[in-house]
Amino acid sequence: MHSNNLDTSKDFSSITIGLASPEKILQRSYGEVLKPETINYRSYKPEKDGLFCEKIFGPVKDYECHCGKYKGIRYRGIICDRCGVEVTRKKVRRERMGHITLAVPVVHIWYLRSIPSKLSYLAGKSTKDLERVIYYEMFMVVEPGNSGLKKFELIDEDEYLEIESQFGYLGVSDEDRDNENYFYAAMGGEAMKEMLSRINILDLKAELVEIVKTSKSKQKRGDALKRLKVVQSFVPDLSKKRLNKPEWMIVSILPVIPPELRPLVPLEGGRFAASDLNDLYRRIIIRNNRLKQLMEIKAPDVILRNEKRMLQEAVDALFDNNRRKTAIRSGSRRPLKSLSDMLRGKTGRFRQNLLGKRVDYSGRSVIVVGPDLKLHECGMPKNMALELFKPHMIHELMSRGYTQTPRSAKLMVENREPVVYKVLEYVVRDHPVLLNRAPTLHRLGIQAFQPVLVDGKAIQLHPLVCSAFNADFDGDQMAVHLPLSLEAQMECRMLMLSSHNILHPANGQPIAVPSQDMVLGCYYLTRPKEGDKGQGKMFGSIQEGLIAYENKAVGLHAEVHLKYKGHWVKKTTVGRIIFNSILPDEVDFVNKIIDKKELTKVVNNAYLISGNYKTVLFLDRLKDLGFGMATLSGASIAISDVLIPSEKKGILEKAQATVDDIKNKFDRHILTDGERYNKVIDVWTRASTDMAITMMGALEIDRGGFNPVYMMADSGARGSQDQIKQLAGMRGLMAKPQKSMKGGVGEIIESPITSNFKEGLSVFEYFISTHGARKGLADTALKTADAGYLTRRLVDVAQDVVTYITDCGTINGIVISDLKEGEEIIEPLSDRILGRTILDDFIVKGEVVVKSGSVLSDSDAELIGDSGVQNVRIRSILTCEAKRGCCAKCYGWDLSTHELVDIGTAVGIRAAQSIGEPGTQLTLRTFHIGGTATRIIEQSEMVNKRSGxxxxxxxxxxxxxxxxxxxxxxxxxxxxxxxxxxxxxxxQNASFNVPYGSTVFVKDGELVDAKTPLIKWDPYTDIILARETGL
Known part of the structure; x- marks a missing residue:
C-alpha cells in the first residue's frame, strides 16, 4: 500500500486528464477511512481510522508518532509498532490520500448531470430515464433471458416481480441456468456499472460512424455526431497512453482528499472551524457503514433500496452540491461547499489561486489628492517605502559601509535611524512603482509612477490620472506593486508611466483631462463680463496683458484686444490671455469660453501639434491654473443660487390641461389605454424638458452668467441640467422598479412630481420618489455583476486576436460611410476612417491625393470627409487574411499612440476592455440621477436641415x-x-420616411429653406384613413 512513489519529474510536454480506475485510487491511497470521527474533543488528537487518522495520513507533529513512542528526526521512516504511524514530516498530511470502500457502486454526478450528459450519450438514453434507475425508482434489464424484453430496457417494480418469477434465476430450467440464459435486472449504480461494462466501445463507434455516413435524417446524424464525440474519448489510444473505461464513471472506491486540504481548527471556547468537506465525508461514511450492517443482517429490499439511494445522494453532494435538486445545508441553512465549489468560479482554485495570486513587494493604502505632484509622480508614505524597499535598503546600507551584516542593517531599518531616510531617498530615486485600483476594467487601471516620499500614511495621487483609474478621494484605496527586475523597471518607465498614457486606448481621445474644480477654474477664467475694469484696452503681446493684470490695471473678465504672432485678436479677455500664456508655443490662440468639451479639444490639439512631452508639461500648468482660478472665483452654492423659474406655474397648468383633454378623449373611447398612457407620459416629459430649458435660461442671465450653480453645470465641472431641474424646476416622472425596461405600458409612474427640492416634496411625492431611488441602488448592485461578466465573455472570445504580422497583403475590405440615425450624423466618415488603411487610390480632380495602402492621418481623413464623398473602402480585421490573429495594416492605428499598431499587441483584449469598461461605468453611475425616469420624446415631425x-x-x-x-x-x-x-x-441632400397618415406640409417640386417643417404625425396613434367618402 505504501509503495506509491509519485513521479515528480519535470520533463514532460503535455498533461492528459482521464478517469481514475478503482485500482489507481487504491494504489494512491494510504489506508481506508472506516469511522466518521474526526478528532478527539478532549485531547485534540485525531481518532484512529477516522477522517484525520495519523496512521493513514501521517503524523500531526514533525517526526512524532501518535502514541509518543518515537520522537525526533533520528527515527525517520520507522513505523511505530504500537500505533502504526510512520515517523516523518507533518507536510505529508497535505499529500497523502485515503479511501472509502463503498458498499454499492455509486454514479459520479459529473458524468450524469453535466451538459451534455456523458452517461446519457454513451447509453443512448435520456438523462431522466437514467436518473430513475440511479435513484432506485425503476429497474434496468441487464440480461433479458427469454422474457422477450430488450437489453437495457426500463421496467417498473410490478413488471420486474412478474418477469422475475417466470424467467428469473429460480424460474428457469437447470440448463438455462448453466448457460446463464436467465432474466436479470438491477437498479442504481450496480445496474449502470453492469450496463457500461457490457458496452463494446469499438462496435458502438463503428455503428455511429455508419449512421453519420448513411442516415438521411438530419436529426439522427446530429445526435450520432454528439454521441460519437463522447464515445471517441473512451476508445483506447496506446500512443497517447489513453485508457478510459466507461465503467470507471461509476465510483466503487471513493478517494478521500488529504486532511490538510480540509482542515479542522480548534477555536477558543471549545468550538471548531471546520471545512464543509468533513461534514460531507462524515455523511457518506455513516450511510456506508449503516448500509453494510443492513446488508449483513439481510434487511428487506425496500429498506436497502432507500439506504442505497441515500448513499448515492451523499456522494453526489460531496462531488457537486449545487447540481443536486436540493443542496445539503449546514446548521445555519447555508449550502455546504463541495469539491466542485472549491474549483468553480471566482473564489475557486483556478481563478483565485492559480490565475491570480497575492504577491510580495506590494502594499495598499487610502489615496488622497496630490495637487503639487507632476503627472508622472505619486506620493508614497515613508513607512510604506521602507517596508517595500527593505531588501534594497539592506543592500545599500551594507554597500555604503553603515553596517556589516544583513541582520544589523534590517535592525537599522526597523529602528528608523536617521541615516535610513537619507539612504531611502537614494534607493527610491529612479525606481518606478505600479499603482492599481480595483476594479481594473481596462489597461489604464494599472499605471507606473515615480514615487515621491511623503509624510503620513496615505498615497498621494495626481488629480489628472483619476479619470483613468476612475478614482475619487472619498475613501478609495489603491495597491502599490514594486517592479523588481531591470526589464520590469524598463517596461514601467518606457510604456506604463502615466505621462505616456494620456490618450484613451479605446477612442484616442485624451483621458488625462482636467475635471471638476480645474474645469470650473478655466471656465471662470475665460468667461467675459460686461463692463469689467479696463474694457476695450489694447495689448501688444501676452506679456503686456499679464503685467497689466498683475498691476490691477485691468479686470480678469474685461474684453480687450491683443496682438498675437503679428495678428490682432479682437474681443478677447484678460483671462483668455492668461489661459493662452500656458499653451505650447506651436498652438494657435484659443479665443473661446473653455468648458469641459473645449478643454478636451485643446489638449487633443496640443498633443497632435506639440507631441507628448510638451503636452504633459502643459497639462501640469493647466492643473495649477485651474485649481488657482477655482480658488480665486470663490464659487460656492447657496439656496439663493438655485432659482425657480417664474414660468413654472404656466408650464404646469398648460400640461395639466393637455392631460385632462387626453383623459376626456379616453373616457369617450377615442383613445385606447396604451395610447392614453403614452400621450400622458409624453406631455409630462415635454413639460419637464421645457421647465429645464426655462430654468437654465433664468440661471444664465443671473449675475451676468456668473451664477455658481449655472457655471458648474454649463462648464461640465459637476452636475447636469437634469440634476438642477430637480433642484429648481420639477422632479418630473419617476421610474417604477422593474427587472427589465422594454418601453411598455406602466414602466413610468404617470403622475409626475411637480415640486422640486427647493420647495420640498409632499408626503405622496416623497413616497413615489422612494420607488425610483431604491431602483437606482438595486441596479447598481445587480447590473455591475452582469457588466463584469460581459467583459469576461468578450475577453474569452477575443483573446486570440493578436497582431502577428505587419501586412497580410489582402485586397478585400469593408465600405465605411457616415454613421446616421435618421438624418442625424452620429459619427462622420472622417472620424470613422481615421487611422485605417485605405484600399483604393483617392482621386480629387484627376489627381491621386491619398495612395491605396496608406494609413489615413488626421489631414487625410479630413480631406476625404470635406470632399463630400459618401463612402470609402478600407481594410478591416474582418477581411484580414493573416493565418493567425490579424495584421497591423488591417487593424490600423494604435489609438493611444496615433501610430500603426505594434506587432504582438493584444488588440482583441483591448477591444473587449473598450466595450466592457464603459458598460460597467454606466451601471455604477445609475444611482446619481436618483431614479427619475428618463425617456426620449418620440419624434413626431421632420424638419429639413438644408435648403433644396x-x-x-x-x-x-x-x-x-x-x-x-x-x-x-x-x-x-x-x-x-x-x-x-x-x-x-x-x-440628393437628405431623405425622409413619410409615415402612413402623417400630415404633409410641402408639395412635390417646391423649393424649401432650411429649418422648414416637412411632415408631422402622432407617434402613438395608429390611424386608418378611408380613401372615399360615404357611409
Whole structure:
C-alpha cells in the first residue's frame, strides 16, 4: 500500500486528464477511512481510522508518532509498532490520500448531470430515464433471458416481480441456468456499472460512424455526431497512453482528499472551524457503514433500496452540491461547499489561486489628492517605502559601509535611524512603482509612477490620472506593486508611466483631462463680463496683458484686444490671455469660453501639434491654473443660487390641461389605454424638458452668467441640467422598479412630481420618489455583476486576436460611410476612417491625393470627409487574411499612440476592455440621477436641415382632408413613401420616411429653406384613413 512513489519529474510536454480506475485510487491511497470521527474533543488528537487518522495520513507533529513512542528526526521512516504511524514530516498530511470502500457502486454526478450528459450519450438514453434507475425508482434489464424484453430496457417494480418469477434465476430450467440464459435486472449504480461494462466501445463507434455516413435524417446524424464525440474519448489510444473505461464513471472506491486540504481548527471556547468537506465525508461514511450492517443482517429490499439511494445522494453532494435538486445545508441553512465549489468560479482554485495570486513587494493604502505632484509622480508614505524597499535598503546600507551584516542593517531599518531616510531617498530615486485600483476594467487601471516620499500614511495621487483609474478621494484605496527586475523597471518607465498614457486606448481621445474644480477654474477664467475694469484696452503681446493684470490695471473678465504672432485678436479677455500664456508655443490662440468639451479639444490639439512631452508639461500648468482660478472665483452654492423659474406655474397648468383633454378623449373611447398612457407620459416629459430649458435660461442671465450653480453645470465641472431641474424646476416622472425596461405600458409612474427640492416634496411625492431611488441602488448592485461578466465573455472570445504580422497583403475590405440615425450624423466618415488603411487610390480632380495602402492621418481623413464623398473602402480585421490573429495594416492605428499598431499587441483584449469598461461605468453611475425616469420624446415631425427642392418617391399618394381642429390638411395615404430634398443639379441632400397618415406640409417640386417643417404625425396613434367618402 505504501509503495506509491509519485513521479515528480519535470520533463514532460503535455498533461492528459482521464478517469481514475478503482485500482489507481487504491494504489494512491494510504489506508481506508472506516469511522466518521474526526478528532478527539478532549485531547485534540485525531481518532484512529477516522477522517484525520495519523496512521493513514501521517503524523500531526514533525517526526512524532501518535502514541509518543518515537520522537525526533533520528527515527525517520520507522513505523511505530504500537500505533502504526510512520515517523516523518507533518507536510505529508497535505499529500497523502485515503479511501472509502463503498458498499454499492455509486454514479459520479459529473458524468450524469453535466451538459451534455456523458452517461446519457454513451447509453443512448435520456438523462431522466437514467436518473430513475440511479435513484432506485425503476429497474434496468441487464440480461433479458427469454422474457422477450430488450437489453437495457426500463421496467417498473410490478413488471420486474412478474418477469422475475417466470424467467428469473429460480424460474428457469437447470440448463438455462448453466448457460446463464436467465432474466436479470438491477437498479442504481450496480445496474449502470453492469450496463457500461457490457458496452463494446469499438462496435458502438463503428455503428455511429455508419449512421453519420448513411442516415438521411438530419436529426439522427446530429445526435450520432454528439454521441460519437463522447464515445471517441473512451476508445483506447496506446500512443497517447489513453485508457478510459466507461465503467470507471461509476465510483466503487471513493478517494478521500488529504486532511490538510480540509482542515479542522480548534477555536477558543471549545468550538471548531471546520471545512464543509468533513461534514460531507462524515455523511457518506455513516450511510456506508449503516448500509453494510443492513446488508449483513439481510434487511428487506425496500429498506436497502432507500439506504442505497441515500448513499448515492451523499456522494453526489460531496462531488457537486449545487447540481443536486436540493443542496445539503449546514446548521445555519447555508449550502455546504463541495469539491466542485472549491474549483468553480471566482473564489475557486483556478481563478483565485492559480490565475491570480497575492504577491510580495506590494502594499495598499487610502489615496488622497496630490495637487503639487507632476503627472508622472505619486506620493508614497515613508513607512510604506521602507517596508517595500527593505531588501534594497539592506543592500545599500551594507554597500555604503553603515553596517556589516544583513541582520544589523534590517535592525537599522526597523529602528528608523536617521541615516535610513537619507539612504531611502537614494534607493527610491529612479525606481518606478505600479499603482492599481480595483476594479481594473481596462489597461489604464494599472499605471507606473515615480514615487515621491511623503509624510503620513496615505498615497498621494495626481488629480489628472483619476479619470483613468476612475478614482475619487472619498475613501478609495489603491495597491502599490514594486517592479523588481531591470526589464520590469524598463517596461514601467518606457510604456506604463502615466505621462505616456494620456490618450484613451479605446477612442484616442485624451483621458488625462482636467475635471471638476480645474474645469470650473478655466471656465471662470475665460468667461467675459460686461463692463469689467479696463474694457476695450489694447495689448501688444501676452506679456503686456499679464503685467497689466498683475498691476490691477485691468479686470480678469474685461474684453480687450491683443496682438498675437503679428495678428490682432479682437474681443478677447484678460483671462483668455492668461489661459493662452500656458499653451505650447506651436498652438494657435484659443479665443473661446473653455468648458469641459473645449478643454478636451485643446489638449487633443496640443498633443497632435506639440507631441507628448510638451503636452504633459502643459497639462501640469493647466492643473495649477485651474485649481488657482477655482480658488480665486470663490464659487460656492447657496439656496439663493438655485432659482425657480417664474414660468413654472404656466408650464404646469398648460400640461395639466393637455392631460385632462387626453383623459376626456379616453373616457369617450377615442383613445385606447396604451395610447392614453403614452400621450400622458409624453406631455409630462415635454413639460419637464421645457421647465429645464426655462430654468437654465433664468440661471444664465443671473449675475451676468456668473451664477455658481449655472457655471458648474454649463462648464461640465459637476452636475447636469437634469440634476438642477430637480433642484429648481420639477422632479418630473419617476421610474417604477422593474427587472427589465422594454418601453411598455406602466414602466413610468404617470403622475409626475411637480415640486422640486427647493420647495420640498409632499408626503405622496416623497413616497413615489422612494420607488425610483431604491431602483437606482438595486441596479447598481445587480447590473455591475452582469457588466463584469460581459467583459469576461468578450475577453474569452477575443483573446486570440493578436497582431502577428505587419501586412497580410489582402485586397478585400469593408465600405465605411457616415454613421446616421435618421438624418442625424452620429459619427462622420472622417472620424470613422481615421487611422485605417485605405484600399483604393483617392482621386480629387484627376489627381491621386491619398495612395491605396496608406494609413489615413488626421489631414487625410479630413480631406476625404470635406470632399463630400459618401463612402470609402478600407481594410478591416474582418477581411484580414493573416493565418493567425490579424495584421497591423488591417487593424490600423494604435489609438493611444496615433501610430500603426505594434506587432504582438493584444488588440482583441483591448477591444473587449473598450466595450466592457464603459458598460460597467454606466451601471455604477445609475444611482446619481436618483431614479427619475428618463425617456426620449418620440419624434413626431421632420424638419429639413438644408435648403433644396422637394421630391417624393414614385409610390407616394396623398389626400386632402380636415383634421380634429377643423384645419384643411394633406395626409399621406401609402406606406413606405419617401421624401427627398435635392439640389438644383439633382444631387440628393437628405431623405425622409413619410409615415402612413402623417400630415404633409410641402408639395412635390417646391423649393424649401432650411429649418422648414416637412411632415408631422402622432407617434402613438395608429390611424386608418378611408380613401372615399360615404357611409
Amino acid at each position: 427642392i422637394v421630391k417624393f418617391s414614385d409610390n407616394y399618394d396623398s389626400a386632402d382632408t380636415i383634421d380634429e381642429t377643423g384645419t384643411n390638411v394633406t395626409r399621406c395615404m401609402v406606406r413606405h413613401a419617401k421624401l427627398l430634398i435635392v439640389d438644383e443639379d439633382g444631387k
